[in-house]
Amino acid sequence: MVGLFKPMPKNFADRLLGQIRKLKNPSCVGLDPRFELLPDFLKGSNKPQALFNFNKKIIDATFDLIPVYKIQVAFYEVYGSKGFRALERTISYLKKKKKIIIVDAKRNDIGSTAQAYCQAYLSKKGLDVDALTVNPYLGWDSLEPFIEVAKRQGKGLFVLTKTSNPSSADFQDLKMKNGKRLYEVVGGKINEWNRGTEGKSGYGIVGAVVGATYPQEIKKLRKIMPRSIFLLPGYGAQGGSAKDVVFAFDKEGKGAIINSSRGIIFSYRNNPYKKRFPSKKFYLAARQAVIDMREDIVGKLNKRD
Amino acid sequence: MVGLFKPMPKNFADRLLGQIRKLKNPSCVGLDPRFELLPDFLKGSNKPQALFNFNKKIIDATFDLIPVYKIQVAFYEVYGSKGFRALERTISYLKKKKKIIIVDAKRNDIGSTAQAYCQAYLSKKGLDVDALTVNPYLGWDSLEPFIEVAKRQGKGLFVLTKTSNPSSADFQDLKMKNGKRLYEVVGGKINEWNRGTEGKSGYGIVGAVVGATYPQEIKKLRKIMPRSIFLLPGYGAQGGSAKDVVFAFDKEGKGAIINSSRGIIFSYRNNPYKKRFPSKKFYLAARQAVIDMREDIVGKLNKRD
Numbered sequence: 001m002v003g004l005f006k007p008m009p010k011n012f013a014d015r016l017l018g019q020i021r022k023l024k025n026p027s028c029v030g031l032d033p034r035f036e037l038l039p040d041f042l043k044g045s046n047k048p049q050a051l052f053n054f055n056k057k058i059i060d061a062t063f064d065l066i067p068v069y070k071i072q073v074a075f076y077e078v079y080g081s082k083g084f085r086a087l088e089r090t091i092s093y094l095k096k097k098k099k100i101i102i103v104d105a106k107r108n109d110i111g112s113t114a115q116a117y118c119q120a121y122l123s124k125k126g127l128d129v130d131a132l133t134v135n136p137y138l139g140w141d142s143l144e145p146f147i148e149v150a151k152r153q154g155k156g157l158f159v160l161t162k163t164s165n166p167s168s169a170d171f172q173d174l175k176m177k178n179g180k181r182l183y184e185v186v187g188g189k190i191n192e193w194n195r196g197t198e199g200k201s202g203y204g205i206v207g208a209v210v211g212a213t214y215p216q217e218i219k220k221l222r223k224i225m226p227r228s229i230f231l232l233p234g235y236g237a238q239g240g241s242a243k244d245v246v247f248a249f250d251k252e253g254k255g256a257i258i259n260s261s262r263g264i265i266f267s268y269r270n271n272p273y274k275k276r277f278p279s280k281k282f283y284l285a286a287r288q289a290v291i292d293m294r295e296d297i298v299g300k301l302n303k304r305d
Numbered sequence: 306m307v308g309l310f311k312p313m314p315k316n317f318a319d320r321l322l323g324q325i326r327k328l329k330n331p332s333c334v335g336l337d338p339r340f341e342l343l344p345d346f347l348k349g350s351n352k353p354q355a356l357f358n359f360n361k362k363i364i365d366a367t368f369d370l371i372p373v374y375k376i377q378v379a380f381y382e383v384y385g386s387k388g389f390r391a392l393e394r395t396i397s398y399l400k401k402k403k404k405i406i407i408v409d410a411k412r413n414d415i416g417s418t419a420q421a422y423c424q425a426y427l428s429k430k431g432l433d434v435d436a437l438t439v440n441p442y443l444g445w446d447s448l449e450p451f452i453e454v455a456k457r458q459g460k461g462l463f464v465l466t467k468t469s470n471p472s473s474a475d476f477q478d479l480k481m482k483n484g485k486r487l488y489e490v491v492g493g494k495i496n497e498w499n500r501g502t503e504g505k506s507g508y509g510i511v512g513a514v515v516g517a518t519y520p521q522e523i524k525k526l527r528k529i530m531p532r533s534i535f536l537l538p539g540y541g542a543q544g545g546s547a548k549d550v551v552f553a554f555d556k557e558g559k560g561a562i563i564n565s566s567r568g569i570i571f572s573y574r575n576n577p578y579k580k581r582f583p584s585k586k587f588y589l590a591a592r593q594a595v596i597d598m599r600e601d602i603v604g605k606l607n608k609r610d
Contacts, residue, residue, distance in 0.1 A: 032418070074414060074421035080432065081389035083425075088385055106413050108440055109379060110470040110543075113337070116379035120388075127385065135413055137442045138468050139475030163443050165415040170444030174490060175482040182487065185479060238415075 009154025030261025164211025212240025314459025335566025469516025517545025541568025
């Protein structure tokens with residue numbers, strides 16, 4: 001009778017929150033390498049190879065502290081098929097370390113095309129990562145394929161809601177006839193789509209991207225989407241601070257992951273790390289930045305309790 | 306003195322409209338191959354190779370009739386780095402035929418990441434195609450890098466405005482406090498961004514994606530963006546017809562390109578073409594579908610005059 005009943009894959013929210021609890025760390029490292037910013041001694045190889053070598057060192061130096069990594073596809077796609085190969089190698093390496101992987105691709109298209117993006121990232125035939133960021137502008141039928149695959153395969157999604165950049169106001173802050181702003185309407189829809197996907201943790205698999213740079217909007221959106229995990233970019237280099245991001249967490253300190261990319265991986269280029277670590281040891285600077293970030297966020301969360 | 310003055314690259318709108326005039330054809334073939342739908346005899350090679358072989362045959366059979374091809378990245382990305390290689394080969398082949406190439410990637414991200422997508426697609430260091438589709442949800446600072454590169458390099462952009470899918474209503478049709486719908490606000494911004502980029506044709510380089518499935522919206526948007534080229538997906542397989550798309554053209558029959566993907570490249574699978582062409586000659590079915598599409602659209606345009 002073996003094989004008749006396939007076990008349901010474990011709920012993405014439960015897996016993610018479980019790993020966060022285990023490492024007592026709700027932060028996420030963004031693997032967004034840029035060749036120009038790599039230490040000189042790594043620039044000898046061809047560019048995609050250099051990106052992978054850099055990532056490997058960062059992962060080795062941080063994986064015992066970090067539950068989840070976010071990979072920005074653009075920084076690999078920039079080198080075409082060879083860059084994509086570096087992306088694939090980075091993902092394989094993270095899987096060996098049993099880390100949760102979010103691909104930040106902000107993909108979006110009409111349903112039949114969205115299926116191809118699903119297969120590329122979420123299915124076993126593709127890169128088979130844990131979660132993907134998607135853009136909501138095309139509406140439900142463009143997101144349904146992702147959500148259906150995520151439900152079946154134990155994966156997650158993060159839908160852009162209020163993004164961290166200054167111009168996010170252009171459209172996301174527009175006021176609707178009913179008095180709500182566009183990002184609130186999008187948040188309301190995410191909450192609907194997320195309903196029924198909750199795991200034991202109480203959180204579901206349709207999450208939201210909310211900029212760490214907008215604390216007031218984080219507060220509002222937390223109320224609109226009480227069961228969605230928030231992925232917050234914009235901490236550190238973009239100006240978001242621990243006191244801004246605490247609003248994304250529930251009373252038990254759950255429900256959010258804070259991403260830092262440049263602030264971690266390129267910390268060796270800036271003080272206070274530059275003084276303490278030579279560029280040869282950029283990965284130790286990254287490790288220290290991870291420790292400092294955890295202390296900063298967890299410190300603020302504990303203080304709040 | 307050679308090299309002191311680099312000639313300005315020719316305006317994208319002028320190049321595109323020039324090619325359309327030359328071939329008397331405002332239609333665009335979408336190279337969106339799916340392995341499952343290829344003729345069996347092509348399925349012998351590995352999947353990315355099969356996609357390229359298929360594309361090559363379609364291009365050979367249609368390039369003398371078609372001014373511009375649109376490539377949907379998702380159908381290549383689905384095979385990872387190897388799929389991306391098939392994309393690169395398809396683009397090289399189209400360049401040999403001196404065709405205008407639009408990459409349909411619907412990319413979007415915050416400014417510093419958008420620059421990487423720019424480099425991937427529009428710069429000489431990257432795929433160096435003629436135009437890219439982008440998603441507006443993140444606002445101006447996410448689109449500015451694309452527009453700046455497009456201005457300098459003679460490239461174009463098509464910003465999603467009112468998309469062809471049924472759920473495009475979810476957010477794009479939302480009514481704002483000022484009475485406008487979101488797609489109209491986006492259209493208004495595109496018109497602003499396009500201002501000052503016009504070439505001799507009177508059209509600029511910041512265009513709009515408007516679904517052929519929404520004739521009333523096409524009419525409204527044409528008034529809002531009189532100087533933007535419209536890229537209309539949704540003709541054929543998705544239900545848009547020639548009488549719907551004529552509203553996208555100005556009085557002289559300029560200013561729009563109509564895309565068909567499945568309706569052309571997989572025409573051999575459906576009647577009337579299936580009866581006339583064996584699957585071995587799928588490319589001749591595609592050629593016939595191109596001829597029929599041109600006749601359909603140009604016929605309606607001439608009738609209108």
